[in-house]
Each structure stands twice: as structure tokens, then as C-alpha cells.
Amino acid sequence: MNNSVYILKDRAILYVNGQDARDFLQNLISNDINKVTDSSSCFASLLTPQGKFLYEFIVVKHKSGFFIDCEKSQSEEILNQLNLYKIRSKVEILNLSNEFVVASFGYEKYLSIDDSKDILGFTMRYREDPIVLDPRNKNLGARLIINLEKLYLSLKKLELKDDKIENYYHQSHKLGIVPKNLNKLKNKLFGIECNFEELNGIDFKKGCYVGQENTARIKLKNKLSKRLLPVEIIDGKLDEDETVYCNEIEIGKILINEEYPFALIKFSNENFNKDLTLKSKNGSFKIFIPEWLKI
Known part of the structure; x- marks a missing residue:
């Protein structure tokens, strides 16, 4: 079994909290926020009103709100975009990247952990911190979102050894999933052209969200x-x-x-x-x- 772990220093953690947090995100993102529970996380995107790609992220339930696990180079823009839509919603949006870090490790190692389930997006707690089987593709392994101060003790307990982040990028690219440089895609293609349907990032049954009309039209009229x-x-x-x-x-x-x-x-x-x-x-x-x- 491969015991490698990749500290994804190029990822950021935002936190959306408050009594309107669920409805607020539901009206914006391409996936159904109701899929996100204490035991399930999802992959989603934020699109332009025309359905063009802006940002992508993994949404994980945390306490009374939601972690947004996103590329660090996009994090400030995502924060600003969410604040732009906030208007009168009772939500608080924080950048917790100085406190939390994302660590990724292999699928087989994940399955060896007690209480893990072979279900995309399945989420469990390890010493109170979420471990998520990547909702896009199980061959991307699992992600641990953890407070920086607790990181190395948890990695030690899980018998994980720090490996080069480039190996993670290589594996992701080999799978055909963009590992970095997401800003190069902004406004250049439709979200559905990013293969988000196959990566479980679009829900065609949920109600309206930003960019939904064109996304649904491309799908239903077979225009992809x-x-x-x-x-x-x-x-x-x-x-x-x-x-x-x-x-x-x-x-x-x-x-x-x-x-x-x-x-x-x-x-x-x-x-x-x-x-x-x-x-x-x-x-x-x-x-x-x-x-x-x-x-």
C-alpha cells in the first residue's frame, strides 16, 4: 500500500457560515448543496450568468457551515464573488487558509481506515477533522482538511509520509483532471465543457443557479x-x-x-x-x- 501524502499548499480553505449559508450556496453553485451532509461532500463550480467557467471547488460540511476547498490562486476572487452575491443574506464568508490545510493520500490507504466507505464524496471524521473521498474520481484519493497545528500528529498516526506535490499533479493530469492553473480557464469555455457532468460537479435536477440556463440548454439540445x-x-x-x-x-x-x-x-x-x-x-x-x- 502506498503511504504517500501530499500537502496541497496551493489549496485554500474558505468558510461559509450563517443561517442562510445553505440557501445562499444553493442559488449560486452548479451542484446541489443538499448533497452535502456530515457524511457526504460534493464537487461544484461557480459559473458566469452565460454558463462560462469561473471557479471550481469541493464543498465540505463543517460545524454549522461549509468549507470551500479551492485553488489558492482563485481564493480571493471566489471570496469577492461570494461577497458580491451576499447582499442581504445572513452569511459570513471567511478565508481560513492560514489555519487549515488540505492533505491528499491514496484510495487504498483511505479504504484501510476504519469507517471509510467506497462512495465518492463520502466524508468521515478523523480526530474531528473531515476526510473526504474525492467526489470527482476515487483515483484522486482522499483529502484531509485539518488545522495546521494538528497536521503532522494526524499524519503520523495515520502512518502517512510526506511526498512531493508534483507526484500528485502528475497523477491528476494522467487521470485527465486539471491539477492547477485554473485561472487559465476562466471565461474561455463553458462549465459543461470542463467535463463537470462526468466529474459529478453539475446537478441537472436542482433549481436555478448562476449559469444554469445555458448549461441545461447545451446538455438537453446535445450541443456539447x-x-x-x-x-x-x-x-x-x-x-x-x-x-x-x-x-x-x-x-x-x-x-x-x-x-x-x-x-x-x-x-x-x-x-x-x-x-x-x-x-x-x-x-x-x-x-x-x-x-x-x-x-
Whole structure:
């Protein structure tokens, strides 16, 4: 069994609390907040009114409110966006990133812990702190959200050993799930094009939320023709926002060009062939389609 743990220092923890917290989040996020209980967490996003991607996060019940586990580079913007929508709602929104930290460890290790269940998003308490089986994909393992002061004692008790965060990024990219640089996606694609339906981040049965109308229309009218897909560089380098070509036909755009690259690809285009080498101005690469994505 792999006993590695990754301290995700690039994650932030926001806290939404107050008597209106549940209704407040329900009106904003793409998933159903009623799925979030003491024993269940969810993945969700915040979209523009047009349904374009802004932010993504994991929502975890904590005391009388909700932890928002998000990328640190997006945390202040998420805080500001939530405050913008707050108006007269009785909610308090705090940034607790100086107090809490997220640690991720493997799926098998998670299953070895007493009371764990093999259910995506299942949430249990370890010495009062939530451990969540990642609601997107179990191969991303579990997440412990814990006060910094208690972190290393809990890791010791769980017999977990600190490992390089790059190994976590690599595993996430290999699974086809964006590990970092989420700001490069902002306003550039629809939330549903980020594969949020397959990653359990959209609920099509809940009521209205910001961006719901276009998201539902794309789904119901079968208009989904582009998807965010991971890239494996063969040669050269990639530049952000450059065009992707297959046999000299334009079929997409590079959105994340750094160590763990992703491109928005017109997967339904007759010229797209996942087995062919694709080109950009300065590089050649392949797209790989994750096992969990049926296209």
C-alpha cells in the first residue's frame, strides 16, 4: 500500500457560515448543496450568468457551515464573488487558509481506515477533522482538511509520509483532471465543457443557479461539441491560447500550456482523431481521453 501524502499548499480553505449559508450556496453553485451532509461532500463550480467557467471547488460540511476547498490562486476572487452575491443574506464568508490545510493520500490507504466507505464524496471524521473521498474520481484519493497545528500528529498516526506535490499533479493530469492553473480557464469555455457532468460537479435536477440556463440548454439540445482534454507533448513547446491543428484543420485551442497542459478540443469534429499527432505553432502533441470520459 502506498503511504504517500501530499500537502496541497496551493489549496485554500474558505468558510461559509450563517443561517442562510445553505440557501445562499444553493442559488449560486452548479451542484446541489443538499448533497452535502456530515457524511457526504460534493464537487461544484461557480459559473458566469452565460454558463462560462469561473471557479471550481469541493464543498465540505463543517460545524454549522461549509468549507470551500479551492485553488489558492482563485481564493480571493471566489471570496469577492461570494461577497458580491451576499447582499442581504445572513452569511459570513471567511478565508481560513492560514489555519487549515488540505492533505491528499491514496484510495487504498483511505479504504484501510476504519469507517471509510467506497462512495465518492463520502466524508468521515478523523480526530474531528473531515476526510473526504474525492467526489470527482476515487483515483484522486482522499483529502484531509485539518488545522495546521494538528497536521503532522494526524499524519503520523495515520502512518502517512510526506511526498512531493508534483507526484500528485502528475497523477491528476494522467487521470485527465486539471491539477492547477485554473485561472487559465476562466471565461474561455463553458462549465459543461470542463467535463463537470462526468466529474459529478453539475446537478441537472436542482433549481436555478448562476449559469444554469445555458448549461441545461447545451446538455438537453446535445450541443456539447468541445471538451477540455489533457495533452501529452511530443516535441517543441506550447503557448497559451494557440490554435490546435489536426491535418492542418483547426480543431481546438491550447488553454493550459505549462507542465500539466490541457486543450479545448472539438471532439465531435470529423477531422479529430485521438490517435493522430496534433500540431500547434511551435509544438506537436497527442490528446488522450481519460477512461472515465465516454466520447
